[in-house]
Amino acid sequence: MIGKGKSISHTLASMNYGWNQEKQAEVIFKEHLAGDTPGEITEEFRIIQSQNERCKNNTLSFVLSPTIKDGQDLSGKKLYEITSRFIKEMNLQNHQSIGFVHRDKQHLHIHLYTNRIALNGELYKDSFIGKRSQAAADKVAQQMKMSRAREVQQEKLAQLKHLRKEVQHIHEKVLQTKPKSLDEYMKKMKEQQVKVLPSINKANQLQGFRFEYKGFNLKGSQIHRSMSSNKIILALSQNNKYTRLKEAPQNIKVLDHTVQLSTGIINKIAKDIIKQTIRRALDTGMGAGF
Template sequence: MIGKGKSIAHTGTSIEYGWNQEKDAEIVFSQHLAGTDPQEITEEFKLIQQENARCQKNTLSFILSPTVEDGKSLSKEKLWELSQRFIKEMGLKERQAIAFVHRDKAHTHVHLYVNRIGFDGKAYNDSFIGKRSQLAADNVAKEMGLTTVKEVQLEKELDSLKVRLKIKDIHHKVMESQRPKTLDSYIEAMQKRNVEVIPTINKANRLQGFRLQYEGHNLKASEVHRSMSGGRIMAQLSQNKGISKPKEVGKSVQLMGKTLEMSTNLAMGIAKNIIKKTIKRAIDTGIGY
């Protein structure tokens, strides 16, 4: 579960947003309040906030977002428990608060608003409130058996690793079996295997690298693997043409029927990789020994 928090000044507008019926809003938690509509709740907040006129951002706004799967199984009662536990973790039990669930999207999430001004007129210390909100959300998730943000991040990292390995495998199969000689033929061969190669064009309208899109992931080519940087891909295409010397590499490339200049960094990267492969080939064949 992800937890976000901040101090805000627009209390009424935020509570009206939370109550938005177009988002299938439903009150799932309330404490120290009697109002039955956004205006009444806002007025109750303001009565307490008048006790501390110096505090401008006098309402705390939190968003609690369980994972999509966890959200499907959270009843109104469980969302009340989730909100109540979070309030306790943040040390806000003795303040006015109201929470709404939004189910207008697949991702169920809770909007929680708490009066930053206590009944004693003192403002809640909102230092590092974003970080503290996430820590509190993690603790609540553990207590309720929900997925924590660390578990979500680990799952994303594992998913990304699987995708990167798939793309790398497809790239090597294309290079080994088809040995494309042009950028267009490489892009076409990758596309047939469901990998979209997206040229990256800089502000000077020069080709500086590539991004690869596959199964909903969009990655820089070098993020997939260091052997797939723009310079290395272009160097391999050049060598497939029979180019073995850096000076034979031009400063432009044909892409979809147009001539496109390459960035200085990309051109240098191609030259360096051609040199490295030439040296390696010489060592492997024993030339010069």
């Protein structure tokens, strides 16, 4: 389970979001509160918060996200227990709190709003609230034998490693077909369920590519060094020539529009061309010596 936390000032807007029926919201936790609407709860918060008018970010907002698998088995009673244990770990028992579960997505999650001002008027310190929220959520997950954040991260990394290899393999297969343009390359990648997203800045300069595959969105260089922008453009440019490329291209067509290449990409392509030239010269020289 992953936990996130921060201090906010927009209490009513957050209450309305938590209560959003489009997200199949359901109140699963309420402490030191009597109201039944976002407005009533916000007013109850405000009465306590009036004891410390200097505090602007006077509400704590938390999100507790069990894994999809864990979330499928969580009853209202279990959701209450998760939230109650989290409140205890954060030492917020003496504060007004309300928690909602959102079930509009496959990934069930809890939104918890807590008054930063305690019932006795004491201000709750919010330093390192994000890290403390994660530590508390992890402890609750351990207590309730749920998947912990570290396990979730390891599982995600393993999945990501596998997906990177898949995308790299698809990229290599597409390049073997000798696409002569970026549009042709993008079309062939899309046929293999990989969406190529060019990154073009306001100056109409191509700065790189991202790849979408099975819900993941990664830079080409994050997948494999052979999928960096300069490598892809160099390969496509050479496919379009009868002789070896001697200088870096300055522009390229994307979706039938010509865009400039960024200085960084041009310089990297130029270096790649020099390296290829030196390598060919060395290979030729070695061959002549035997």
